[in-house]
Amino acid sequence: MTTTLETRDIKPKIASEILNSKEELLSGELAAGIRELLEQRGVLVFPKINFTDEEQLAFTRTLGDVARERSGEEVFPISLDPEKSAGVEYLKGSFYWHFDGTMQPKPILASLLSSKVLPPSGGNTEFCNTYAAYDELSDEDKAKLEGLTVIHSAWNTLYYYEPEPDQEKLERFMSVGEIELPLVWTHKSGRKSLVLGCTARHVVGMEHKESALLLNRLREWATSEPFHYSHEWSVGDLVMWDNTGTLHRAMPYPLDCGRELHRTKLEGEEPIAA
Template sequence: MTAAVADKFAVQEVKPLIGAVVDASKEALLSGKFAGQIREMLEDRGVIVFSQVHFDDEEQIEFTKTLGKWVPEMRGDVFKISMDKKVNPQADYVKGAFYWHIDGTMQQVPLFASILTCKKTAPVGGNTEFCNTYAAYDALSDEEKEALGKLRVVHSFVNSQLYVDPEPSLAKYEEWEALGTNELPLVWTHDSGRKSLVLGSTADYIVGMDPLESRRLLVKLRDWATQERFSLSHTWSVGDAVLWDNTGTMHRAMAYPLDCDRQMHRTKLEGEEAFS
């Protein structure tokens, strides 16, 4: 490989407020030479696509480590996202990914970022959508920012699972309930000074607000944050790798046939700052 090819790192913005596609060789990405540039770009763009890079699991882990502290999954080094329970025993849990969410709202320090690589595409559907919660906050009026900045939201695993199974048995509900709740600010003031909205399917209710008013406001803000100008939809090709800032975006998988063999592999980066 020539030095010119090895040093290539070209960036194209997808939309004004979200997304970038990086054209770089696998070798350049694994070298870590551009890791600082990628991290700087991540907060601004939210989502970075590396088309047709074709990482295997070991290479995906190696690339992840160039960007921060890699965190192994509970079962293995990578999380194999599939609806086939032979591939992924947690297939039922994955159904929650069809709804807008931030990974880690049940912890005080959420994941910094995640990387997803495509191994098998769905025959129809299966895009992954992202929205920029920094940009969504920035576009609010000053009056809205002042009002929202005072609010706190209780997040629960129960709320996220009710999207998937709205009429659970009491025994199932109690399993979810045992995982507890977590109270977080609606507006996250980051160490950088920037602010973003903390929303998603785990957002149960706003503290001290009438339940129906609380629900309406959370729906309104989700609708605001996921509108076209703040969001993008990535159509997968085998070999694609997508990196996203979990602290400044929400994401969800779009519907696809549950009996198909769509398969993604995820690696993740340890959180670096607490919700505040």
């Protein structure tokens, strides 16, 4: 018998639960439907599926090519404990709206996070649907955004959490480089989404005050209701999101609490294009 994808929408414009069993998910029979639903809904929640690292990696492989971390891992621990994760400095930027892989030729398609250790308070992960946010802009706004490009850089993110960095750290972040990207991403599907987040520094050719006001207004719009979803974690949850059409951030939690999630990623399949 054909396995049917069992779903429940969480909010009208973002996020659905997948209610199939672990065995059904690992079979790969549902992969095409999951990928289609991911683009439509932005965020998919697999409540208390309790994947091991090996199972999470196997499930990720049913959906596409696995993207390795810069350090080579296929499964990456997300933690601010330096004994658990080598990416503590990099993870400090995760408390601000962003999407992953801004500097890559093809940003990753999707991320998958499994919850292993919960904080005593806080620590939700928030998402917003930048497809839906673009779709509901006025025609006047859409016309104004047409053709605009934005400079993105890692060092812009640094200033969010360390406004007075030492020179060595600033130079290290600047060495990553910067990139000019369209403010509106026209996907190969023909759909459009907003390209925003804490890496966005300024709109090319626009006066800096006007640029700051525009980027802030669009971020405020995209992260508002009804495009927003906040996931309150239970141990064993898996959450997957379309990195090409959502922004995400972690909500504050006690930094020394040992909160831990494990991430796998899908390789990007298209560049950001106007």
